[in-house]
Amino acid sequence: MKRGRAEASSADAAAAKGAGPPPGQAPATAGLKKGPWTAAEDAILREYVKKHGEGNWNAVQKNSGLNRCGKSCRLRWANHLRPNLKKGAFTPEEELLILHLHAHVGNKWARMAAHLPGRTDNEIKNYWNTRMKRRQRTGLPLYPPEMQRQFLLRHGYHLPPPATSSSASPDPPSPPPPPSPPPPPPALAFPQPTTFPSSPSPTAAFSSSPSAATASIPLLPQNYFSNGLFFQFPLSSPVSPPPPAPPQQFSLSRPVSPATPQWFALSRPVSPTPQSPLFQPQLPQPLRYNLGSFDVSPPPSFVQMPFVGELPSSQMLGETGGGSGSDGFGLLRSSSTGLLDDVIRDVQRGGEVRRADPLPELVPSTGGQDGKRDGHLGGNDVSEGSSIFSPAQGSVLEPLSMLDGSDCSINGIEMRSKATNEIGPAHDDISMLFDMIPAPTLPATTVAPDWYNSDSGEISNGPSSVVTDDDMGLDMHQLASSYTFAHMNQDWDISPCTWSDMSGIC
């Protein structure tokens, strides 16, 4: 990772050129300068803040003569001049933390930055976006399978060990890759673009009801949807076929490729279960809600997905996938959330997901407009207390309902969406986040996972930096060590490429 280039070169170069706007740069509108900051400007701003403190940024121009708008001053200060800013590459722990935070809160850069002392939201955002672009370009899932798996487990979904699978493997030390089936070709894949747009809680697709568990569901296009709602995190190596027709509500699967995809079923307790630090509710008679395997490409001649080439931002999603809210699948108006949610949601809206039958919990939508989906639909709150999937804000479930032609909302979805919005304090986020992480079993000194490998090799594997966010009690050592990196790596690898090192694909 390269750092400090612009600061050292751009600003200084500009300073060297003089006070005027750099060539090619439009003179400041309204007399205010734009563009790269010069060293002189930095000095002025520093001095000002030293004297007057932070805040009242619009006064900076008046009081200091700095020809910058207050907004620009604030940004410059926050991102570059503020003391205690940590410069340099993200440490493995930081990267892992970002990963987790993003999985939980989505594109809430400021909140993420609050858990990364010395890091700015802009820095994190840039880091994430560039990485996302890279992963999307290569058609890789955003999160390591193990993380996705644990995330789901943490929210009460029982994930039977993918006995025959090579990905999303369980916790035990990973055995050597099974001789067969052979790993798929790198291309395996999933055609570009792979996007994980904003989506509502995956729990949207999961309602808990005993009756639902036994509901007989006529499956939609058999070609695309199997009985099992197995879903495949990561979209990786082919694996053994799904277990025979488990009871489920949704059939979300469709063939990923001629090769049998890897499966694992998600099951969910019938009754509400208290949040447990443990991953597996282990309740008897779990309801099985299978998500179905998926790949990220739309089935030919089926549902037209609003996928876009790249998706660094939710805005693009909103625009391309549902800005109008009136065109078929362009109904998602949610803002970004934890992308693990999005993964599942994406599957649902992308056409891979088919709800075979309206569940008991699924009550007909009364409105179809956002404003009318208040989350009061139905009265079944079984799922409400049992899952706190980080939800999408203002999400609606049109995709699901549209898929089968019915106009339904899923009870609990909206409620969960609200719950998400209510996750106010970062403390809640982080505590929840760490709930999903098993107790550390590794030494504090963590070896970065293979998938972490930096492209540039600049990443330090040195002593882990412990997040000193006392409020959160964050310990990145714990975080980092709580994951079985080696295992994740195995699961995560879709090819010789790893999380950060896409050389095998690019």
Next chain:
DNA sequence: AAAGTGGACAACCGCGATGGT
């Protein structure tokens, strides 16, 4: 060596939230 491409980063823009009057 030059052109093309992508990554990394800084900065800007638009919008919503908040607080004061």
Next chain:
DNA sequence: TACCATCGCGGTTGTCCACTT
């Protein structure tokens, strides 16, 4: 209550640099 100023956040754009072709 309405209006305004300010602040903060998230998304986007622009620029520079390194690497590849």
